[in-house]
Amino acid sequence: MSSSNFTLRQVSYLVAVAEHGTLAAAAATLHVSPSAISVALDELERALGVQLTLRRRAHGVRLTPAGRAAVTRGRRLLRDAGELATSLGGASGVVSVGCYPTLAPVVLAPWIAAVHRRHPDTRVEFVEDDQDHLQRRLLDGELDLAVLYDHGLSADLETERVAANVPxxxxxxxxxxxxxxxxxxxxxxxxxxxxxxxxxxxxxxxxxxxxxxxxxxxxxxxxxxxxxxxxxxxxxxxxxxxxxxxxxxxxxxxxPLPVVAAWSRAVTRSPVVQAMLDARP
Known part of the structure; x- marks a missing residue:
């Protein structure tokens, strides 16, 4: 089926349901009714010709294997669409960044401040997590960048050195x-x-x-x-x-133990992500 058979709104509803676990919770976040989300999911499944969710009353929503794959690709699609809408006039938009917890205060915080000074229309959303989880979230398309130690990283990640810590x-x-x-x-x-x-x-x-x-x-x-x-x-x-x-x-x-900014080799760096890399203090 062609991409014209489904909409970004339907994809955003699927991603919201995956993140919140129930139609009601996703609906509250999106300020729509649960029935509107249910209809949108039905339309998306018909357009793609595959079942994406298992919806049972009082048991929440579970994703099928096809649904999990669709959520991963859907996140990338929504991010790319958002950047297309916001970055044509310059480095603006949202960057999703993960950071190893001990590096956040000394590496990420000054970096966010530098981005804010150079690109006030760019918003950095960050999450702190352990290295294994951050790598998986990068490869699943949930994060644009992550600040990690250059130790045991996946070959599917591209890196750029940003610091080094001496033991x-x-x-x-x-x-x-x-x-x-x-x-x-x-x-x-x-x-x-x-x-x-x-x-x-x-x-x-x-x-x-x-x-x-x-x-x-x-x-x-x-x-x-x-x-x-x-x-x-x-x-x-x-x-x-x-x-x-x-x-x-x-x-x-x-x-020294190198500290790197990492991103998935499968994802092309957007202008807003490149702007963040360029703004590193």
């Missing part, structure tokens, strides 16, 4: 350690958030230390709190605020 030993402020071997017999506090955890343990191995992991946390603030209270040491590559007087950083002879 360091984190100890309590009054700890006498001058290298990793000085803490080898003490407990470790591990930032258990791949790839940071993988990289920290690799640094330990390269420097000949087998850590005894006492605590695991997904929060850098919790790492700093535990280390500052003398409950262990850690290896981080993330910046520590200068005002955090609880801890001290000890340089390590380890290679």
């Amino acid at each position: 360091y030993l984190l100890v309590a402020r009054d700890h006498p350690a001058t290298d990793l071997h000085a803490v080898a017999d003490e407990p470790m506090v591990l930032l258990d958030l791949p790839p940071s955890s993988d990289h920290a343990l690799a640094v330990c191995r390269e420097l000949g230390v087998t850590p005894r992991i006492e605590h695991r946390t997904r929060s850098t603030e919790m790492v700093r709190a535990l280390v500052g209270l003398g409950l262990g040491w850690s290896v981080l590559a993330q910046a520590v605020p200068d005002h955090d007087v609880r801890v001290a950083r000890v340089p390590l002879p380890a290679e």
Whole structure:
């Protein structure tokens, strides 16, 4: 069937239902009636000649395999259509960006500010998530860009280096350690958030230390709190605020961990995405 047999409105309703799980929730977001969405989905299924959803009263809406594929392509279609409408007069529109949580304050926040200064009509929508989820969302077309560590990335992603973080030993402020071997017999506090955890343990191995992991946390603030209270040491590559007087950083002879902006090779960079890349501080 030709694309003229369905509309962007129908596609947007399908994507909204996939994101919200029920006709009622999608309808509330779109300010239409659930019956209008149901009719639009019926029309879209007839136009495409395939069943996209399973709709059962009181059980919400489930996507068929064809429906999941249609949602992925539909998101790209809606984004491209929006950029066509908004970017002809310059770098304006919406950029959907994902970011590894520990990189958001130090890399993404200044980047958003730079985009706002150069392109006030561009809006950056961002989400923080772990590296594996961000990669999947890029490849599924849910995100335009993601800020990630260049560690274990899919070959289906294209990258551009934006920064590099140098690993360091984190100890309590009054700890006498001058290298990793000085803490080898003490407990470790591990930032258990791949790839940071993988990289920290690799640094330990390269420097000949087998850590005894006492605590695991997904929060850098919790790492700093535990280390500052003398409950262990850690290896981080993330910046520590200068005002955090609880801890001290000890340089390590380890290679920097590159930080990259990544996007799917299957998606052509739009003008608004390119404008964001060009605005990087």
